[in-house]
Amino acid sequence: MSEPSIVLENVSKSFDGRIVIDSISSIFTKNEVHVILGKSGTGKSVLLKMLIGLIEPDSGSIKINGQDLDPHKTAKDYKMSYVFQGGALLNSFSVLENVTIYLDEHNIYDKETRISKALKILTELGIEEAANKMISELSGGMQQRVAIARSLIVEPDILLYDEPTSALDPINTKTVSQIINKLKTQRNITQIVVTHDIAFSYSIADRISILDQGKVSITGDIDAIKSSNDPILVSI
Amino acid sequence: MNKIVAIITGIGEFLKLLWKTIKSIKYFGSTVDKFLAQLFDMCNRTLPVAALISLSIGAVLSLQTGIQLAGYGIQDRIGGIVGVSLCTELAPVMAAILMAGRVGSSITAEISSMTVYEEISALKTMNIDPVRFLVLPRFLACLIALPFLVIYMDLIGWLGGSLVSSMNQTISVSLSSFYNDLSQVVTLSDIMSGIIKSLFFAIAISIISCSVGLLAKGGPREIGNSVTKSVVASFISILLLDYFITRFLILVGLL
Numbered sequence: 001m002s003e004p005s006i007v008l009e010n011v012s013k014s015f016d017g018r019i020v021i022d023s024i025s026s027i028f029t030k031n032e033v034h035v036i037l038g039k040s041g042t043g044k045s046v047l048l049k050m051l052i053g054l055i056e057p058d059s060g061s062i063k064i065n066g067q068d069l070d071p072h073k074t075a076k077d078y079k080m081s082y083v084f085q086g087g088a089l090l091n092s093f094s095v096l097e098n099v100t101i102y103l104d105e106h107n108i109y110d111k112e113t114r115i116s117k118a119l120k121i122l123t124e125l126g127i128e129e130a131a132n133k134m135i136s137e138l139s140g141g142m143q144q145r146v147a148i149a150r151s152l153i154v155e156p157d158i159l160l161y162d163e164p165t166s167a168l169d170p171i172n173t174k175t176v177s178q179i180i181n182k183l184k185t186q187r188n189i190t191q192i193v194v195t196h197d198i199a200f201s202y203s204i205a206d207r208i209s210i211l212d213q214g215k216v217s218i219t220g221d222i223d224a225i226k227s228s229n230d231p232i233l234v235s236i
Numbered sequence: 237m238n239k240i241v242a243i244i245t246g247i248g249e250f251l252k253l254l255w256k257t258i259k260s261i262k263y264f265g266s267t268v269d270k271f272l273a274q275l276f277d278m279c280n281r282t283l284p285v286a287a288l289i290s291l292s293i294g295a296v297l298s299l300q301t302g303i304q305l306a307g308y309g310i311q312d313r314i315g316g317i318v319g320v321s322l323c324t325e326l327a328p329v330m331a332a333i334l335m336a337g338r339v340g341s342s343i344t345a346e347i348s349s350m351t352v353y354e355e356i357s358a359l360k361t362m363n364i365d366p367v368r369f370l371v372l373p374r375f376l377a378c379l380i381a382l383p384f385l386v387i388y389m390d391l392i393g394w395l396g397g398s399l400v401s402s403m404n405q406t407i408s409v410s411l412s413s414f415y416n417d418l419s420q421v422v423t424l425s426d427i428m429s430g431i432i433k434s435l436f437f438a439i440a441i442s443i444i445s446c447s448v449g450l451l452a453k454g455g456p457r458e459i460g461n462s463v464t465k466s467v468v469a470s471f472i473s474i475l476l477l478d479y480f481i482t483r484f485l486i487l488v489g490l491l
Contacts, residue, residue: 086353088353090355102364154362
């Protein structure tokens with residue numbers, strides 16, 4: 001069996017007395033693309049934010065590469081990166097500035113190296129011509145690719161995506177799935193993708209977990225999920 | 237009851253952010269470019285309106301007071317009255333209100349938009365401290381810009397007052413008489429008291445604007461609500477601080 005990258009044990013989270021994540025135990029294996037599939041409001045994004053440390057769980061434990069998730073440590077310490085729903089790019093910055101912001105703010109490498117690294121990633125994602133454009137000049141699909149580029153500059157071991165295709169048309173959705181598949185074959189990254197799009201999840205996933213009412217109802221590979229008669233999957 | 241809790245929570249958040257900002261001053265070196273950009277933006281937003289407001293206030297103050305003084309034949313004292321009123325009270329308060337309205341509202345709109353659209357969360361995941369990245373440059377720029385704005389408004393207000401005094405037939409005080417009286421009455425401590433007030437106003441405006449922005453929750457509608465909240469809280473703070481700082485300055489003999 002492959003080595004676990006993230007292990008959740010009885011993780012729970014409530015907001016104002018409403019249980020959003022209900023005692024979830026799950027294992028995310030290294031270098032796999034693990035899709036968390038579920039309807040809106042089932043706690044998918046909350047689960048992802050707990051993994052990166054933006055939200056603290058009420059109970060349970062999260063282990064990353066065998067170590068307990070320490071709230072005093074940051075995503076950088078765990079070599080994790082996060083692609084936000086809608087990109088969450090800084091609108092007053094250019095594409096290049098958005099991608100290099102992590103290196104700039106932590107003073108990593110000299111300026112030329114930062115720019116060449118950013119341009120290399122932008123080329124890899126097919127958006128090098130947009131490097132000097134402002135974020136507002138880009139389409140939704142390009143913004144999503146810039147968001148992925150910004151996450152990749154951190155050189156993460158674990159990359160988390162929160163609904164990366166929610167605002168995209170089918171062509172851009174296909175581009176994002178191609179990028180995720182390319183990263184799977186070319187880089188050793190554990191990718192965890194939260195989505196409500198079944199077709200998209202089938203195009204990228206090694207394993208899929210179905211989340212409903214804060215609980216994981218099924219986990220398995222695509223064949224196992226396709227052959228499942230779980231009513232939740234049918235409703236999605 | 238809920239409102240009282242909200243006010244106490246707001247004050248707590250203000251103090252917490254102020255403390256974090258003061259602690260992050262040691263990183264000023266890495267935010268110089270952002271500080272200069274903010275300073276330029278603040279001056280750009282406030283200077284033309286500040287000129288108009290102070291010219292008008294100086295002129296109206298001179299007109300109303302000058303006519304009253306002329307009734308007693310002591311209109312030659314107008315320079316001192318306009319001078320002191322402007323530099324101890326009107327210029328710092330009007331500059332602060334202008335700063336809260338023009339700059340504070342834009343800071344809150346920008347930061348609350350960044351919060352609502354998860355840009356702040358994105359910064360956190362990259363281990364970029366939002367206080368150092370966003371609050372510190374705005375705090376320091378406001379701390380520098382507001383005292384300069386007060387001096388600028390003092391000078392333009394005096395100019396407005398002197399022009400009206402010399403041109404109005406009833407008052408008819410020459411420019412030289414106006415400035416002669418002003419220079420005899422207005423002391424350095426009067427000017428300093430206005431600057432001291434403006435420093436406290438700058439702290440209140442910048443921290444309230446950033447704090448409300450960072451605490452924004454919900455969707456895009458919250459951006460508008462945050463701006464309203466921030467401007468109202470800044471105005472109330474300016475008025476309360478003005479009273480207590482004035483009392484303190486009188487107590488220490490600066491006024």
